Amino acid sequence: MFLHDLGIVCALGGNKDEVLRTWLSGCWPQPGNVPWLATDISAYAASNELPGIPPHLKRYDCRNNRLLLAAFAQIEAAFDRAIRRYGSERIGLVLGTSTSGIAEGEQAAVVLQKSGSLPDVYHYKQQELGGAAEFLAAYLGIQGPAYTVSTTCSSSANALASARRLLRQGLCDTVVVGGSDALCRTTLEGFSALGAISRSRCNPFSKNRDGTLIGEGAALFLMSNEPFDIALLGAGLSADAYHISAPRPDGACAFLAMQAALANAGLKPEQIDYINLHGTGTWQNDAMESRAVDRLFSVRTPCGSSKPATGHCLGAGGAIEAGLCWLLLSALNEAKYLPPHVWDGQGDPELPRLGFVALEKTRSKRLQYCLSNSFSFGGNNVSLLIGSP
Template sequence: MYLHDLGLVCALGGSKADILAAWLAGGSVQPVPPTWLDSAIPAFGVLTELPAIPAKLKQYDCRNNRLLLSALCQIESAISTAIVRYGADRVGIVVGTSTSGIAEGESAVQVLRASGSMPGHYHYKQQELGGVAEFLAAYLDVRGPAYTVSTTCSSSANALASARRLLRLGVCDAVVVGGADSLCHTTLEGFFALGALSKTTCNPFSKNRDGTTIGEGAALFLMTREPGDIALLGVGASADAYHISAPRPDGSCALLAMQAALADAQLKPEQIDYINLHGTATWQNDAMENRAVAQLFGSDTACSSSKPSTGHCLGAAGALEAGLCWLLLSDLHQERRLPAHLWDGEPDPDMTRLNLVGLENQQPKPLQYCLSNSFSFGGNNVSLLIGHP
């Protein structure tokens, strides 16, 4: 299925051109405590101004939906054309998230504790998971299937797989698909309690890695069956059910997901030009992914983790990182340089050396196929293969 347009927002910026330029420049945005949360935990926040939710949809007003709306506004013209062409009943919405508007719920509970009643502006749809898709459907006035997928860090990667199924089954002619996650205390404190947050900054695949850094953002695609320049060529998914938060150490189920994506696209490992690694910089996850990638691709395929630049955007990560691959394949990327892997350059002696792209070897090369990995709590693994058909 074809990915005709993309809107995205993250710590790197609020437009496709700005995000691509910042990512390729190798600039790592320094995580800071988010001022709007009054939190002491550093995170990659979106600093660009976000659009306001229309008054008629105020029950959906939350930061998460404003992030979504920021991404949506970038492709609204293409979506409007699709609605006119196919009809509102034939346009679907599939969105991934893990937080929805939990931050607004946290604020409302603080008011409740102080005053004895919830604030008048609070509505449960601000934080309800299904409200994310409801909001987009109401904003666009479309009447096709609209639902939210929540599988923590692979949520929006699964959303892309689900959107493709809707098109293949003939249920929809176009799907607005992607994901969003916003910073909140629940996420930050939860990862802190797990001991999964870095004390400094995200340092994936280093022997000195000590955890991830949480981010926020949104990405939305317009997906249809109509031929285009960039397509979702393969999807692979697996569930290892090993542990509620730790991955299966041998990487066998992550390997299955990547193999399934290649088989689905009818491609061989040596045909892949670039891998966007899940690369969280947590001790176990990097070791597991290293085993899986090394076994399937060896040490030749260029790869990097984008999380030192965007943070780990959780439910938005799958769509956001697929979006970064889309940018590499798009006409916006005239230089054809690969994005550098930002780390301290000190490899873990217990891990096989991968071909991590460095700032010094970003040689231009024609790009045809990119693979993007999303590995989640509970062992919910998704690999997406995006390329020129």
């Protein structure tokens, strides 16, 4: 299914040009404290100003939905063309999120503790996971299928696979698909309690890795059957259910997800030009992912993690990282540069060696197929294969 346009906002920037330019440069923002959250845990915040929620949808007013609007503004012209062509009944919406407006719920809880009642501006729809799709469907006037997927860190990658199924089943002609996650104390404190937060910028696949850093952002695509230069060629899903938060150590189900994405696209491992690794910088994820990648790909396959640049954007991560792959394949990357894998260069001797892209500017001889991995709590794994057909 073809990915006609992309809107993206994250710590790297507030539009496609800015995000791609900053990502390829390797000169990335530093994580820092988040002013609107009462915590000293560093994170990657989206730096741009966000649009407001219309008054008639104020019950959905939260940072998560404002991030969605910032992403949608970049694909609005393409969406308007789709509405005129197909009508609102034939347009669907699938979003992924894991936090929704939990930050607003946290702030309301503080007021409740102090005053004995919730603030007038608070509504449960702000933080309910399904509220993301309810809000955007109402804002856009979409009358086709509209729902939210929440599988923690693979949420919006699953949303892309779900949107593809809607189109293949003939239930829609176009789908607005992606995801959004806003920073909140629940995830920051939760990952900190797991001992999974890095003391500095995360350092994926290094022997010195000490955890990840949380980010926020949103990405939205317009997906349809109508031919375009970039498409979601394959999707591979697996679930190992090994542990509620730890991945299966041998990476067997991560391997199955990547293998299924390749088979779904009708491609071989040697045809992949770049792998955007899940690469959280946590001890267990990097270990299992490197083993899975090594089983399937050559050490010559270029790869890297974007999480030192964006932070781990949780439920939005799958869509944002698919968006980064879209940008690599787009006309915006005319010189076919590959993004650097920024780390300390100290490989873990207990793990297989992978083909990390060098810090110096690297160009691809052929940049046609990218694989993007999203691995989640509970072993919910998704690999997306994005390419130029």
